[in-house]
Amino acid sequence: FEQGFGGKGANQAVMASLIGAHVAMVNSVGEDSYGGEILANFAGYGIDISHMVRSPGASGVAPIWVEADGSNRIIVVPGANAGLTAEHAAAAVAAQARVDAVIGQFEIDQAVTTAGFEAAHARGATTILNPAPGAAISPELAAVSDGIIPNETEFAIIADAAGLPGDVDDPAAMSGLASHLGARLVVTLGERGAALVGADGEISPVETPVVEAVDTTGAGDAFVGAFAFGLASGWAEADAVRLGCAIAAESVLRPGTQSSFPAHHRCAEIIREVVA
Numbered sequence: 001f002e003q004g005f006g007g008k009g010a011n012q013a014v015m016a017s018l019i020g021a022h023v024a025m026v027n028s029v030g031e032d033s034y035g036g037e038i039l040a041n042f043a044g045y046g047i048d049i050s051h052m053v054r055s056p057g058a059s060g061v062a063p064i065w066v067e068a069d070g071s072n073r074i075i076v077v078p079g080a081n082a083g084l085t086a087e088h089a090a091a092a093v094a095a096q097a098r099v100d101a102v103i104g105q106f107e108i109d110q111a112v113t114t115a116g117f118e119a120a121h122a123r124g125a126t127t128i129l130n131p132a133p134g135a136a137i138s139p140e141l142a143a144v145s146d147g148i149i150p151n152e153t154e155f156a157i158i159a160d161a162a163g164l165p166g167d168v169d170d171p172a173a174m175s176g177l178a179s180h181l182g183a184r185l186v187v188t189l190g191e192r193g194a195a196l197v198g199a200d201g202e203i204s205p206v207e208t209p210v211v212e213a214v215d216t217t218g219a220g221d222a223f224v225g226a227f228a229f230g231l232a233s234g235w236a237e238a239d240a241v242r243l244g245c246a247i248a249a250e251s252v253l254r255p256g257t258q259s260s261f262p263a264h265h266r267c268a269e270i271i272r273e274v275v276a
Helices: 008-019 033-044 079-083 086-094 110-122 139-143 152-161 171-181 219-232 237-251 264-275
Strands: 028-030 053-055 064-066 072-074 101-105 126-130 184-188 194-197 203-206
Touching: 008 033, 008 101, 008 219, 008 264, 028 033, 028 079, 053 079, 086 110, 101 110, 101 219, 110 126, 110 139, 126 219, 152 171, 152 184, 171 184, 171 194, 171 203, 184 219, 184 237, 194 237, 203 237, 219 237, 237 264
Parallel strands: 028 053, 101 126
Antiparallel strands: 064 072, 184 194, 194 203
């Protein structure tokens, strides 16, 4: 048994910071000791916590079971995540001196993320939705999501809720869901890399480096954080996906979530390898 810092948004913020982005985290933590430790951890990564709030009660936690092959099962206990309001999310985005990309996940209420994304669009920023844990996407949130990044399981859940095929091996299923959601779609496929659905519905597979996984926990978050950095830096989508795959592959070499992410100098090396 061991404890470590996590949470999907937190992991993505840390990864984006490690790779070189200026990051502000917007969420709620509890008034327990975990809340203070979480804020200190963000500050240690140079992440702006001026828009974090403290809510009564316990901070959100997520017990994780890691299998011998590195795969995992996660139970999310939202706790203080429910204390973040739509008004606070929108105000936090609006208050940024500069904002290029805003990322949201399903560990907070979809209406809160919708408000944050609307504020992001008002600033001309790109919005990236990681619909995890998997659930149906509200029409309001889909309408303000520029890019949506599910994994295979989440893809199937979202497609089923929409009454569409959920087979990631079927190109028509991917292009069909992208069309239904009205957003660009990137599906992460674990050791098979990722698939980018183009504006014309064409599927572009992106391979990931072949590695021996120790723990896949947080790999999807590493992908999202790196992908967002690429887009915010003006990279082409395909290059941003390649960067995400390379960073995610690096993260599975070590146990844990944030503790498994590559350090800043290693991120710089990976960037050079991807753009070479």
